[in-house]
Amino acid sequence: MLVAVAVAGLVAGVAGLSIAVVAHNRANQVVEECAEVLRRQLQVASGAIDGRALRDLAIVHYDALKEMSGNRSFSLALVNAGGTGVVISSINGRTETRTYAKVVRDGHPIELLSPEENQALRAARLGKGPVVTMDDPLPDFGGARTPSTSA
Secondary structure: OHHHHHHHHHHHHHHHHHHHHHHHHHHHHHHHHHHHHHHHHHHHHOOOOOOOOEEEEEEEEEOOOOOOOOOOEEEEEEEEOOOOEEEEEEEEOOOOEEEEEEEEEOOEEOOOOOHHHHHHHHHHHHOOOOEEOOOOOOOOOOOOOOOOOOO
């Protein structure tokens, strides 16, 4: 009985340690990414970079429709240093293609973004482009903010 409790305690301790190591590594990654965003913003604030120029981009390729495979659909984010720009998405099917453009102001979309569009925007803001995947871990800027409806 005592051995079983000791083994259970050891397993729980190893599991807790493993979770702590993963959380520590993720926290370090987020700190590094935030520092990179701040460095990029300081470049603009110092006047070294034109804040209006579209400088950051990222493309996410994906399968939007079950009938198509091969990652033929894509979302492309183009933003300036302040996070203002556009996210363009092309959903490609066998018989038709739909294209959408959504405005982004100060790093936040005016309309709701799909997960793929959000990933492209986040990657562009971090300078992680041009090509990213949905599996790339990226921090969320500002959490769940409701898009504004003003023009």
